[in-house]
Amino acid sequence: MTEPMSDAHLRERAAKVIPGGMYGHLNAAIFAPGFPQFFVRGEGCRQWDADGREYVDLMCSWGPIILGHRHPGVEAAVAAQQAAGDCLNGPGPVMVDLAELMVDTIPSADWVMFSKNGTDATTQALMVARAATGRTKVLVAHGAYHGADPWCTPSLAGTTPNERADLIEYPYNDLAGAEAAAAQADGDVAAIIVTPFKHDSFEDQELADPAFARGVRALADRIGAALVIDDVRAGFRLDLRGSWEPFGVRPDLTAWSKAMANGYAIAAVTGTDALRGPAQTLYSTGSFWFSAVAMAAAKTTIETLRDTGGLALMEQAGTRLREGLAAQAASHGFVVNQTGPVQIPWLSFEGDTTLEKAMYWSSACLEEGVYLHPWHNWFLSAAHTPADIDRALAGTDAAFARLHAKYGSD
Ligand code: PMP
Numbered sequence: 375m376t377e378p379m380s381d382a383h384l385r386e387r388a389a390k391v392i393p394g395g396m397y398g399h400l401n402a403a404i405f406a407p408g409f410p411q412f413f414v415r416g417e418g419c420r421q422w423d424a425d426g427r428e429y430v431d432l433m434c435s436w437g438p439i440i441l442g443h444r445h446p447g448v449e450a451a452v453a454a455q456q457a458a459g460d461c462l463n464g465p466g467p468v469m470v471d472l473a474e475l476m477v478d479t480i481p482s483a484d485w486v487m488f489s490k491n492g493t494d495a496t497t498q499a500l501m502v503a504r505a506a507t508g509r510t511k512v513l514v515a516h517g518a519y520h521g522a523d524p525w526c527t528p529s530l531a532g533t534t535p536n537e538r539a540d541l542i543e544y545p546y547n548d549l550a551g552a553e554a555a556a557a558q559a560d561g562d563v564a565a566i567i568v569t570p571f572k573h574d575s576f577e578d579q580e581l582a583d584p585a586f587a588r589g590v591r592a593l594a595d596r597i598g599a600a601l602v603i604d605d606v607r608a609g610f611r612l613d614l615r616g617s618w619e620p621f622g623v624r625p626d627l628t629a630w631s632k633a634m635a636n637g638y639a640i641a642a643v644t645g646t647d648a649l650r651g652p653a654q655t656l657y658s659t660g661s662f663w664f665s666a667v668a669m670a671a672a673k674t675t676i677e678t679l680r681d682t683g684g685l686a687l688m689e690q691a692g693t694r695l696r697e698g699l700a701a702q703a704a705s706h707g708f709v710v711n712q713t714g715p716v717q718i719p720w721l722s723f724e725g726d727t728t729l730e731k732a733m734y735w736s737s738a739c740l741e742e743g744v745y746l747h748p749w750h751n752w753f754l755s756a757a758h759t760p761a762d763i764d765r766a767l768a769g770t771d772a773a774f775a776r777l778h779a780k781y782g783s784d
Contacts, residue, residue, distance in 0.1 A: 442757025493521025692716025707783025
């Protein structure tokens with residue numbers, strides 16, 4: 375007998391064989407009511423859930439999709455590599471091509487090491503910093519997300535205090551706070567890790583103060599620690615050269631992943647010549663880290679972004695969305711905060727500390743065919759055309775109207 379396929383039925387089966395039915399950042403149970411758990415298809419900037427409902431996708435799979443789902447150029451590169459082999463006894467020539475491309479594209483990169491997920495890359499970057507300095511402590515911004523390994527996962531379940539003992543927190547955008555954190559470590563700082571802007575969940579986003587960016591660079595130099603930029607979330611959306619390049623701030627090490635290969639599994643650490651030797655001393659590897667398909671996807675993704683003005687397209691889409699949402703919120707009588715870069719936007723409702731309005735509005739958007747998130751930033755892609763943004767705005771407008779019918783104006 376063929377099982378009927380619906381989100382509800384899949385959840386029922388999943389509840390028996392998967393802890394909690396689903397776990398981690400894609401667990402729909404922790405979003406807003408009505409969010410589907412299972413998806414069956416993506417094309418351009420649209421996704422279809424297991425019930426066959428179509429959405430304009432404003433999450434881009436939480437970042438990885440940057441050229442649009444099933445981008446023809448990326449899929450062709452993937453198919454060609456797949457036909458030749460993916461997981462072989464050694465990497466394919468494409469590993470060297472991709473490393474050369476990244477070194478040519480990213481001014482702070484003299485070398486590249488590949489892995490699979492953002493957590494691999496942030497962890498590996500800290501290992502390089504520790505190997506280079508022989509030191510232990512790492513300065514991290516309070517509340518920043520750097521992955522889900524025991525040293526950084528936001529939930530302490532399954533971790534030991536020892537695994538967190540070498541972190542010292544500083545407040546984002548607070549240079550004096552970072553200096554105080556460094557002073558606490560008494561000369562034992564291996565690295566300062568920082569995201570290019572503050573994108574913590576449940577909070578309005580905050581762009582980096584250029585003086586803070588320059589200040590942490592100078593602080594790292596002064597204390598002989600490595601400056602690590604965690605560009606896993608923002609990388610390739612703000613500036614192909616690295617997200618702090620516009621500030622003239624170059625890191626010693628950068629962690630990359632998410633958008634690097636338009637949805638294929640790959641991550642990377644890039645670093646400077648001074649850290650090449652220490653990087654070489656690590657034993658850091660994985661069964662699937664050298665698979666050629668994801669590398670072929672990454673090479674085509676980065677080249678396509680570079681050659682087709684992909685970042686400008688994302689910025690235009692983001693600006694159109696931000697302006698449209700601002701006008702709609704005002705016309706329906708809501709005070710909203712739109713924060714972060716327009717390509718990685720978020721909208722919150724002023725004073726909505728319980729997220730009641732955000733939850734109601736995002737559920738309504740979903741019903742109107744727009745997939746966005748109540749408490750995590752969204753992502754745009756180069757596949758979002760003005761017509762797609764207008765389609766999304768038609769849904770958000772209807773959702774504002776429903777929110778107004780329920781709560782009245784602010
Ligand atoms: N760093 C940042 C800034 C991230 O946003 C993420 C993922 N959300 C990670 C690290 C971890 O990446 P992954 O989930 O691929 O391990």
